[in-house]
Amino acid sequence: MSTHRIQVLVNGEMHDVEVPARRMLSDFLRDDLHLTGTKRGCETGVCGACSVLLDGDVVKSCLSLAIQAHGKSIITVEGLAWNGEMHPIQESFVECGGLQCGYCTPGIMMAACAILAENDAPTPEEVREGLSGNLCRCTGYVQIVESILNAGEKMRGD
Amino acid sequence: MRDFDFLVPGTVPEACRMLADLGDDCRIMAGGTALMLVMRQRMLAASKIISAASLQDLYGIEFHPSHGLRIGAMTRHADIARSPTVQRHYPMLADMARQVANPQVRNQGTIGGNICYGDPSTDPPGCLIALNAEVVLQGLQGRRALSMQDFLVDFFVTALEPDEIVIEIRIPPPHGNDEGRYTRFRRTAAEHRPLISVSLMAQREGSVCHDARLVVGASVPVPRRLARVEDFMRGRVVTPEVAHEAADMVATDIPAISDARGSEAYRRAMARVVTRRTISSLFDLEIL
Numbered sequence: 001m002s003t004h005r006i007q008v009l010v011n012g013e014m015h016d017v018e019v020p021a022r023r024m025l026s027d028f029l030r031d032d033l034h035l036t037g038t039k040r041g042c043e044t045g046v047c048g049a050c051s052v053l054l055d056g057d058v059v060k061s062c063l064s065l066a067i068q069a070h071g072k073s074i075i076t077v078e079g080l081a082w083n084g085e086m087h088p089i090q091e092s093f094v095e096c097g098g099l100q101c102g103y104c105t106p107g108i109m110m111a112a113c114a115i116l117a118e119n120d121a122p123t124p125e126e127v128r129e130g131l132s133g134n135l136c137r138c139t140g141y142v143q144i145v146e147s148i149l150n151a152g153e154k155m156r157g158d
Numbered sequence: 159m160r161d162f163d164f165l166v167p168g169t170v171p172e173a174c175r176m177l178a179d180l181g182d183d184c185r186i187m188a189g190g191t192a193l194m195l196v197m198r199q200r201m202l203a204a205s206k207i208i209s210a211a212s213l214q215d216l217y218g219i220e221f222h223p224s225h226g227l228r229i230g231a232m233t234r235h236a237d238i239a240r241s242p243t244v245q246r247h248y249p250m251l252a253d254m255a256r257q258v259a260n261p262q263v264r265n266q267g268t269i270g271g272n273i274c275y276g277d278p279s280t281d282p283p284g285c286l287i288a289l290n291a292e293v294v295l296q297g298l299q300g301r302r303a304l305s306m307q308d309f310l311v312d313f314f315v316t317a318l319e320p321d322e323i324v325i326e327i328r329i330p331p332p333h334g335n336d337e338g339r340y341t342r343f344r345r346t347a348a349e350h351r352p353l354i355s356v357s358l359m360a361q362r363e364g365s366v367c368h369d370a371r372l373v374v375g376a377s378v379p380v381p382r383r384l385a386r387v388e389d390f391m392r393g394r395v396v397t398p399e400v401a402h403e404a405a406d407m408v409a410t411d412i413p414a415i416s417d418a419r420g421s422e423a424y425r426r427a428m429a430r431v432v433t434r435r436t437i438s439s440l441f442d443l444e445i446l
Contacts, residue, residue: 001162001163021161021163021207022160022162024194043198045263046350057236057265057266058261058265059266060191060262060263062194062198063190063195064266065164065194068211111261111262130261132261132350133259133260
């Protein structure tokens with residue numbers, strides 16, 4: 001079946017590769033680029049563990065084909081840290097204990113990026129709304145929400 | 159997911175030609191959120207996928223005071239929700255779009271893909287009917303426009319011919335006194351799809367309702383206007399009692415479905431509640 005040449009910028013690095021039409025974006029990131037921070041959870045668009053930023057918008061990479069990302073920029077959880085320094089969102093998850101098993105965390109952090117990019121001073125309600133596409137089965141979301149509010153404070157420089 | 163070929167037409171006529179030649183073996187992909195889901199679950203096995211992403215005619219949101227709104231079929235739910243034009247002239251549409259599914263799906267799923275799928279448990283179709291929207295289709299024979307209500311034939315069935323694709327959605331210009339409300343109800347906050355939705359567009363002067371279009375979606379096989387309720391509201395001073403009576407009519411008149419997500423009785427009961435809330439909100443009544 002058909003294969004396609006795609007150019008995608010992943011975490012700032014250009015990849016020019018041939019992929020089969022059916023390759024999901026999540027599989028492309030994990031199996032082809034070995035960026036295993038992005039998780040495969042439900043693989044049916046429910047859990048959000050596979051969330052990545054596509055041209056700045058959070059999307060589910062288990063519902064996207066790799067070829068749909070052609071010509072676009074992707075940020076995965078591996079792209080959050082900069083020069084060995086954690087991103088404020090990552091720092092806040094550590095400080096506020098915003099995770100337990102950690103499986104949903106990469107997807108939640110990418111959703112958090114989108115929430116704070118749109119509004120760096122969200123209300124708890126807005127954070128919860130922004131997380132409505134992500135499931136966490138360990139926590140009760142309380143510390144996840146706190147982590148994101150805390151990250152917002154850091155990013156505003158309060 | 160089974161293997162498939164991915165085809166990228168350069169123009170709409172080229173896409174229609176592909177659809178006509180390939181028949182049932184192919185599917186059009188817009189954002190892909192619904193298509194990938196059914197293909198991954200092997201509910202559908204298409205050997206050819208035709209991408210609509212490359213078709214420039216299918217993009218953009220434009221407003222003209224005398225022609226109304228044009229929304230390209232490839233417009234994502236998030237784009238509609240964020241559009242200052244939509245927010246200003248059709249606030250009910252923007253309010254609906256910001257509630258579809260979840261942020262990830264709104265960033266990828268499109269309005270055109272949504273209506274072509276014909277899934278009853280979704281937000282846009284009912285709201286678009288209440289806005290008197292038209293769907294513009296293009297096939298090998300040219301273009302035609304259908305009302306949203308005629309486009310949606312039944313549960314997962316649309317009026318699209320095999321060689322046709324949806325180009326855009328058009329909404330007539332708003333009336334000065336138009337006011338709309340879109341209300342959706344979910345059983346739990348974790349659900350992404352509404353159990354029931356009520357869309358109400360009214361020409362209102364204070365508490366008088368000069369005209370109303372009321373549509374129930376998600377709990378019926380296909381959203382439809384409810385003529386008896388609209389007639390009842392027309393010309394009336396809308397009081398809490400009127401809202402009550404209209405809500406009772408809605409609960410009686412809808413062809414409610416019954417499935418794992420909600421029994422018929424539950425859906426009728428919630429139709430009553432959601433209608434009452436919608437009317438109360440639009441006419442500034444205390445919710446009873």
